[in-house]
Amino acid sequence: MNVIIPEETPRAPRLAGSVWSRPWPHILYALFIGLILQQFIIWFDEYWLKDTVKLASIALGITFIVELIYVLPVTVRLLLQLAGITAAHTLVLEGFIPLNADTGGTAGFLDILWYDLKLFDPYIWYVLAVWIIYAMLLRGLTTLYRVFCLLLFSIFSFSVMDSFSPLILWDQIAVILGSGLCLLIVRNYAEIERKHPASWRSMRRKPVRVLLPIVVTAGAVFAVGLTAPEWKPMVTDPYTAWKNSIGEPVSVKGKGGEDGDEDKKDSDSPKNAKSGYSRNDEKLGGGFDYSFTPVMTVDTSRKSYWRGETKSLYTGRGWKRGEEEGAPSQEAGYNQILKPFPGFDDSKLETEEVTQVFRMQKPHKPILFAAKGLEMIVDEQVKDAESVNSGHASASNGNITWVPREEELRWYDAGYPNSYTVVSRIPVIDEEALRKVPKTAGPAMQDYLELPPTLPDRVRALAQDIVKDAANPYDQAKAIESYLNLTYPYNPKPDVSKAGSYDFVDGFLFEIKEGYCDYYSTAMAVLARSIGLPSRWVKGYTAGEQPLDNFDYRGGMPPEAIMEQLEGPGTYTVRNSDAHSWVEIYFEGYGWIPFEPTAGFTMPLLAPEGEQLEQSETKAPDPAVPAAEDASSWPKATFIVSAIIVVFLAAAAVAAYLYKEAIADRVDRWRGRTPDRANQRLVAEFERYLRYARRKGLTRGEHETARETITRWSREYSWLQQDLAALLGLFEKAKYSPALLSEEELQGGLARIQSLRAALK
Template sequence: MHRLWRIIRRLAGTESTQKMMSLLVLLFLFQFVGWIRQEEGMWLPETVTAVVWTLFAVCFTYFIPKLYYLVRELLQIILVLLVHAVVLEYQFVPLSQVDSMTTWLQANVSQLVPYIWFGLAAWWVFLMMMWAVRTKIGVSFVVILSILFFAVRDSFSVLLLWPQVATIIFCGLCMLIVRHFANLKKKAPESWENLAEYPGPLIVPVILIIVITFSMGAIVPAIDPILTDPYTAWRQFKGDKVSFLPSSDNSGRTVIPEASDPLLKSSGYSRNDAQLGGQFQYDYSPVFNVETSARTYYRGETRALYTGSGWEASSGDKRARSVTVGTDGKLAADPAVDTSKLKTNKITQTITMRNNDVYPVLFGAFPMAQITLLEYTGKEGENPSQPVPDQHNKLRWSGRQSELRFNPRTNYPRQYELVSETPMLDLDGLKKVDMNKLDKSQWQEYLQLPDKLPDRVGQLARDITKNETTAYGKVRELEMYLSSKYPYTNTPDVSKGKSSDFVDRFLFEIKEGYCDYYSTSMVVLTRSLGIPARWVKGYASGTSNEASTLGYIRGAMSDPDAGGTYSIRNSDAHSWMEVYFEGYGWLPFEPTAGFSLPQSYYTEPAASAEAPEANLDTSGTSDAAGSWSWLKYTAYGLCAAVLLIAIVVTLIRVFTGKNILSRFNRGPRADNYAQNIVQEVNRLLRYSKRKGYVRYEHETIREAAARWNAQSYWLAPELAPVLDLFEKAKYSCASVTEEDLEKVQQSIKTLRAQMK
């Protein structure tokens, strides 16, 4: 056993304290990562993975012996970059594929953004923790602050965070023990050597205490709390009935509220839209991946009947004819829809499902033209197998709603390929569409409004569009009004709503909300103007790591609609609306604040001079992109300046030994070496008083030092030269040299370490 202990000591080396503290800091910070994993929607899974491996990499560097601290920090930054490159599947863009060095840097750096900022923040927090735990006071402060944070968050949420609290207390106690032994090693090296050589008398009692404590905690029966926690008290004060059950994965508590409680809804594709409104929490679990030639929305189902509370299938929707998809996979357009003037773009998409849910429809860009089911391999990154057209009989196509339906309850297609012909907006042609010539009886279903709809809703629509003469202009005015006047939030204050109509409550009372509020309101406002409209639900574009890079390579640095591989999550579930224009068919519109519907525009080749008119509708996007670019480059410039200053200061300090920041220190500057020595000793006296080495008023410094030597004999070797040079500087006429000052500073530095 003794031999084994010697082997462990040899492996620990001379920097055993630093290694132990780095491991404890790693365990300490993992508690915060565990908390973030429980918080819905705080971090993406890729961010969590990158941060976890960043913490491991940083901790690893502290086990490399005799590593200068600047070299270690440089190595840590390199490891952070490597970790993110691996986790995010970084693909290097050669300089030969881009136009300039700036474009090359953006194409490569953009693949790591924004995840790299979280990794660098985790690295910085690790360094700050290592700095804070150098003293017992620092350890105590960090531990107490963390316990308070987790206790408050646990009390005011359904999360169960007491395991994190227990682990943090354990880490804190271990840090204090390590720090105590480190101080003992400095102050009493002989005692430390003896203890390190024969640790049994100390380790055995500690292990026994830990085992007994954990055993008693395990066998003691649980009891109900005497006091009500603040979260439950708050909910009960509001009149909510609250009870808890353990979650299925033991990660927290499940609240069992009233059935109508809106606080616990999660984002995702809705199956029932009859009762809209309330609040929801973001669910970032994946739904599917899309390899697409251009960014699009992914359309699911459409609804035509607005009840005043939500959406239901109209009688026309229920009677609409649907046909089985043939082996060729072609999807016929609705013959009742006139698209004789419409120009389209061809988009191909390969969709791979990432969950096991079954949906009533297949998702894709609108409008779909052809479907091909593929044999799913089950392995991401591999090419799909051969098409399986014999499986198309599971699908039914409704041209009226442009819905690709799936009826069975199991075996939802895991992978399929779509060809869509998305509309190109001909602004000149759309502005010429006359809704007065439209046969309203044929489209009455898409003009329906509830009998009890308040008059002020229709009046608002007329007020917004009073300066527009064309139907397209009126629709665009409604779209821009909603997206600019009403702020987006997933937790609107529904207590403000008094009206019985959902749209009326949003427009005049709540005045904030999410996509269902915006899209439903725009459909109702559009219909009140006599323009056919319908409500659509599906998924927004999702996120892509490739789109920006492909855009840079193509030279379209600001292309927001670049193709690539997009990841769609439940948090991307969305609703928008479509408007019918004779000759152009159904066209989508996006009224939700903060969302951008991919659009392309068509102009006649001979009328190129009119092209700027199309740009008028996207000027807001261009201005926003330009503003963002300016802010981005400003932030990069500031970060580079701060980093450059830090490097220059560090190099001056390392290679010249001069601290250029010392002029900002508090206190008067000494004019010669003698005064410097006196100031150094005065600082030592103030420091020693905090450490228990007090100099009384009636004592000289030498008398106080004699008493300190009797108290701690190991101080004598360093105190003696300090006293001699202090008396020489203060009372003697002899000159004091720079070497004397450096000797005093070195001795005082050693004394400070011994007094801790």
């Protein structure tokens, strides 16, 4: 007697705790949860510091990459993610800079470590919060209920913010909805693999049948969405309705305002706010929208540019700190004269003392701003504990660092001062004296003359051509300044697609031929170095502006007097749109002299009494009206849409080829040619019987045909031979023959199937 041993069904993978026991659903979960969290980071872009936003995005990327290494235990993965996040903070925030030149051994390492930890505040706390939320969601979204809760919370939050604020979050809602649907699909397939491994193996053998409908449907939706015409909102946005109710217009495009407002672009909206002070300058270029969010106010006895930091190493793409920059540094005590760098000589420079009180509305840790010629930080405005986030900061705890070589003042303690007072000695520019200064050379200037070896020769040739009529280094610098100021138009959104050069300055000078401050200042620094003038790149803020309502001009005061007061002592409001960069060139005996090459900008400089500085006559751009979007972006958009349509058509062609029989069947139905139902019914019942027989212990080879299986069963179970042979004949006629089964043949076949099923019970 033959003993029938049922095939062993593989054990289904199980859930270990809250983590999927197979890698593919876990990795896809990590991808789509990360995409959802990234939308929240985009939302917070206007409210967080730029470095915080950048580090939070990097933390999501590090977390996802480490999760790909699924073979590692969860604890190891978490530790690697934490280490990667710490390393990212060190790189982005320029950590591991020695506090002085004599650090070494364990004590020196601890000093550097403590330096970095202070530098990480407050960025690290926000980033760690993002990382913890990511880790919790990744290991906690194990039920449909939790996935739906995350989706509903996210969509509800973004919808409310979109409706009741100037933010436009449609794109983020679309990404969240798409990512959420993908999460549900992944979880559904993971459950199939876990609970029905046989069905999962069958699906894996024919993945096209599973994936192709999804790809085709998604491609069709995207193609229709991208090519559909844009319709104006039919219902006024709640935010717009509220603004209009109080008599204020809304010019944010897409917020559902009136027709006249829809065509205006509000560059002050958080959606478009891109301008501002950023500490990473390694890759310059691109464009920006203006943001008029206030960052600080400055009470000053004289208008000036507010200097932040300098950089000396030009890489061909942007600016980095040189090897010598940042050291030596020293603790800066209150009410003490800050020591100048001994390698620079400004003994002949005439200066004027200017006091400034900075009241910060947006932290810029670790940078403290001041006018050129910083001399002292005064204790009067920081004695009150309310002036500093973390309380009073004494001169002995090392919370303020002075870097004399770059003339930078830095705050490394917890928090960031809400206000501080500094005294500067602003240089008086004596042009006649500067014209008598020869070119400066020597080891101390080497970093400020260095250029990348890849700099194209035409940049050097242009520099020589610009200064060919200048008789001295100062006039050469002024010639470069005037050339850039007068030759290239200012545009916050230059057409960077014109740039084919690998060098940023070369692309600006010869290809793009327009730009904003970073283009002009970098170009002047490089051109100056090309002719042997030591130069360095400086960034900070322009002076800002005083409000008109500070002055009573109704009493017959002439406009000239009003403008003189607006440009004089007072309180200046500095905004994100005032972030700026310029150039300083070194003259022996006079130190670093600032220059303003950007078209439309005039640096407030002091001249000797009775003299007037030469200024290039250019029309300043109106920052309230940013440059229009360049039409060159349309070809790129058209190309993308065309590519999507081509992909969609190709996918449709593949689907038609793979499912040509099914399509032919559909066509027959549309034309009224319905195939015989008797054949289909018998084939379906026969295949169902084969599956039933397998469950009852009748084995079937993986690659056996129906005839081979029935023949073998007939030999092994002789009492079923007659019914099996008759049923096989009907099955082959129904499936392979063009002949149609009669109703009697169908009923006879179904009766034999019932008899065979009963025989196996």
